[in-house]
Amino acid sequence: MKLINRYVSEVGKHLPLIQGREDIEKELRSTLEDMLEERATKAGRPADEAMEIELLKEYGSPQKVAMTYNPHPYLIGPRVFPFFLMILKIVFFGIAIGLSVVTIIQLLSQLSTGAMFMGADFMKTILQGAGNIISTSIGAFGYVVVAFVLIERFVPDFKIDFEEEKEWDPAALAKEPDADSVSRGELIAEIVFTFVGLAILNFYPQILGMYFFSGEQSFFIPLFSDVFLQFVPWINLIFLAEIAVDIYLLRNAVWTTATRVAKIIIEGASLVLAIVFVRTTDIIGFTAESFANSPFTPEQAERFVTVANVSITIGIIVVVVIVSVELIKAVIGLVKSLNKK
Amino acid sequence: MANTESLENVVLELRRGVIVLAALSQLSTEQYGYSLLKQLSEQGLEVDQGTLYPLLRRLETQGLLESVWKLEEARPRRYYVISAEGKKILPKLKKEWSDIVSVMKKMLA
Structure with missing residues (x-):
């Protein structure tokens, strides 16, 4: 024995x-x-x-x-595989877009700092950007795999109902995708985020900023400067108009010429405002003066202010890109629908 | 070579579902793994241990079988018996099986 x-x-x-x-x-x-x-x-x-x-x-x-006896002779089984592929696509897409924007901003800042905009530097930044996308994607792939292996092993009840698995109507194939139909999910997300933005801007502008703690003392520098707060009524106007149009679209479920024109006006106004922000100085509260009473040395403060201002500018540029895309989409939609008529 | 391999695969696929039905049908009285194996073999169905034991465990997690350890002849044995849930689906499986058999009989005649 x-x-x-x-x-x-x-x-x-x-x-x-x-x-x-x-x-x-x-x-x-x-x-x-x-x-x-x-x-x-x-x-x-x-x-x-x-x-x-x-x-x-x-x-x-x-x-x-x-x-x-091994019920799992695989890392990621057929049960979660479709969802795994879906997440992987979203992650890769997000990384490609995000890092492309970063690379473009790097190129622009090379241009604006007056650095030599030679072919070699230009290519170097682009190649580095491409390399970043590849290496980040590989890293992200690893994390996604690890997450799904854990789901496979420890969440036996994990199940995502894909729409195809629900009652599927072959008639949906026959219907041409309607350019006038609206995407409800997108609209709802836009309404929610716009509301949150409105609430913060109008009722809690003081919560956004930097908090520093040194010993017993705490120190706070607000993000929004007085210069910025002067713009709040304009931002409110744009945001409220955006919400109004979104709710109207949600109820009617189709785009019309009127709503398209309204959308173009709103996106255009957002674009103008964003460009004004880029060109206005002292838009954020992080200035050398605001650090005067802080425990930082002037050199530290200066470095911080520079970094903060550059980050905010990059953020606004990203907003400009997004708004421009929305604007172009709305214009194309309008032209197409007018041509049809 | 490739032919015998694909033949084996198809045979394996065919047997896989049959073994579930065979095991469920024989477990109206409780049996331990090895005795079930012998009983199936006596009736002409040879099943590999490596197939039967994991299958019994799987059917138990699916709620179709119940099991209990018993000490017999100084040896602990795990006895399996069909559960209430298993009893409910067994007639349906039997019906499904006889339908398949009659259809295939006609088709292969």
């Missing part, structure tokens, strides 16, 4: 870390003992080591036996 015991614990070593490992070992041992006993009875002599060896050889290698 010594060999059987060793065999069973060897199988146990190769069993996946699932519940009931001891149970499997116990059941296996009892089976092997039964089989050995049967052999001994047949042979008409007590079981010996040679009989044990013969039995275990027939039963198969411990790795092979352990494998048969």
Whole structure:
């Protein structure tokens, strides 16, 4: 029986870390003992080591036996695979867009700092950007895989209902995608975010800023300067108009010439405002003066102010890009729908 | 070579579902793994241990079987028996099986 015991614990070593490992070992041992006993009875002599060896050889290698108990011979199974692919696509797409924007901003800042805008520098930034996209994508791929392996192992009930799995209507294929239909999810998200933006700007502009703590003392520098706060009524006007149009669209579910024109006016106004922000100085509260009472040295403060201002400018540029895309989409939609008529 | 391999694969696929039905049908009285294996073999269905034991565990997690450890002849044995849920679906599986058999019989005649 010594060999059987060793065999069973060897199988146990190769069993996946699932519940009931001891149970499997116990059941296996009892089976092997039964089989050995049967052999001994047949042979008409007590079981010996040679009989044990013969039995275990027939039963198969411990790795092979352990494998048969493995309910997960894969990292990411068919259950979560479609969702895995979907997330991977979103992540890769996001990385490509995000890092492309960063690279473009780098190129622009090279231009604006008056640095030599030579072919070599230009290519270097672009190649670095491409390299970043590739290496970040590989890293992100790893994280997504790890996340899904954990879901596969530890969330047995994980299930995402894809729309295709629901009652699928073949008539949907026959229908041409309607350029006039609106995307409800997009609209709802836009309304929610615009409301949040409005609430922060009007009721809690003081919560955004930098908090510093040094010992007992705390120190706060607001993000929005007085110069910025003068613009709030204009931002309100644009945001409220945006919400009004979105709610109207949500109720009517189709674009009309009137709503398209309204959207173009709103996006145009946002664009103008964003450009004004880029060109206005002292738009944010992080200035050398605001650091006058802080525990920072003037050099530290200056460095911080520079970094903060550059980041804000980059942020506004991103907004300009997004708003421009929206504007172009709205104009194209309008031209197309007018042509149809 | 490739032919025997694909033949084996198809046979394996065919048997996989049959073994579930066979095991469920034989477990109206409780049996431990090895005794079930012998009982199936006596009736002409040879099943590999490496197939049967994991299958029994899977059917138990699916709620179609119940199991209990019993000490017999100084040896603990895990006895499996069909659960209430299993009893409910067994007639449906049997019906499904006889439908398949009659259709295939006609088709292959």
